[in-house]
Amino acid sequence: MLKPEPLGPVKVVEIVAQIAERHRGDGRLSEMPEPEHPRAVVEFVLALGKKPHPRDVADALTLVRAERLELDSLELRLLQAGRRSGMSWRALGALVGIRSRAGAHKHAKRLGEEVTAARLHLPVEVIRGGTAGPVQLAELLQIARALVERWSELLTDDDIDIWYPGIVDLLETAQTRTQQVSLAAQVIDAVEEIDDLAARLQQPPASTKAALFVLQAVRGFRDRRRTAVPAPRRQQDADASD
Incomplete structure (x- = not known):
C-alpha cells in the first residue's frame, strides 16, 4: 500500500x-x-x-x-x-474505543511514531525502521535542558506551554531510541511553534541573548537531522512502473 x-x-x-x-x-x-x-x-x-x-x-x-x-x-x-x-492502559483504551491493554499501548505507540515523523517531516517508516540513524543523545539532552532552563525567557502562549512538562518528563526517561526521537520531536515542535508565534505577533521569540542562542541551537539540530536522513527507496513506485 x-x-x-x-x-x-x-x-x-x-x-x-x-x-x-x-x-x-x-x-x-x-x-x-x-x-x-x-x-x-x-x-x-x-x-x-x-x-x-x-x-x-x-x-x-x-x-x-x-x-x-x-x-x-x-x-x-x-x-x-x-x-x-x-x-491504566486498559482504562485509557476504553476511552478511545480499544478494549485491550496491549491494543491501547500499541495505539499510543503508533500515534507517537506518526506524530514524531510528521513533526520531523520524515516518512513514518524512518521512525519505525530506524533508518534515520542514532539520535545524537548528548547534543539532544544538552539543548533540551537548555530549552527548559530558558523557558521563561521564550515567547510562549498556553498552547506552546503544553510542551514543557512532556519535555521535562522525557529528559528524565530518554533511554530508548523511541524516547529519544520523541524528545527530539517535542523540542523541535516547541521551537517551531515559538517561531510561528513570534512571526504572527511580530515580536522577538526570546527576551535574552542566551535564550535566542538556545533557539538557534535547536534549529541547527533540526536541520542537521533532516538533511542527514537518506531518501527512502521507492520500491513500490519502481514495481508500478515495470
Whole structure:
C-alpha cells in the first residue's frame, strides 16, 4: 500500500490567503472564514460548488491533513497525561474505543511514531525502521535542558506551554531510541511553534541573548537531522512502473 509523503510545514494563513486570492472577484470573499478555523475553510471550499478549482481542493486537503495531525498530537498528549496521572492502559483504551491493554499501548505507540515523523517531516517508516540513524543523545539532552532552563525567557502562549512538562518528563526517561526521537520531536515542535508565534505577533521569540542562542541551537539540530536522513527507496513506485 502506498504511503502518503511527509506533510511538511503547513502555513494555514498562507493557504487561506491563496484560496481568498483565487475568489477575490466572485462575490464569495466576504464569506471566507478566518485562518483560526481550518475546518470552516474546508467547508467553504466544499460550498463553492460541485466542481471547485483543483487548487482549492489541494489546499483544503492539506488543511485536513494538518488538522488530523493536530488531533493525533492532542490524543497522544492526553494518553501520556493519563499515564502520568496513574490511569491504566486498559482504562485509557476504553476511552478511545480499544478494549485491550496491549491494543491501547500499541495505539499510543503508533500515534507517537506518526506524530514524531510528521513533526520531523520524515516518512513514518524512518521512525519505525530506524533508518534515520542514532539520535545524537548528548547534543539532544544538552539543548533540551537548555530549552527548559530558558523557558521563561521564550515567547510562549498556553498552547506552546503544553510542551514543557512532556519535555521535562522525557529528559528524565530518554533511554530508548523511541524516547529519544520523541524528545527530539517535542523540542523541535516547541521551537517551531515559538517561531510561528513570534512571526504572527511580530515580536522577538526570546527576551535574552542566551535564550535566542538556545533557539538557534535547536534549529541547527533540526536541520542537521533532516538533511542527514537518506531518501527512502521507492520500491513500490519502481514495481508500478515495470
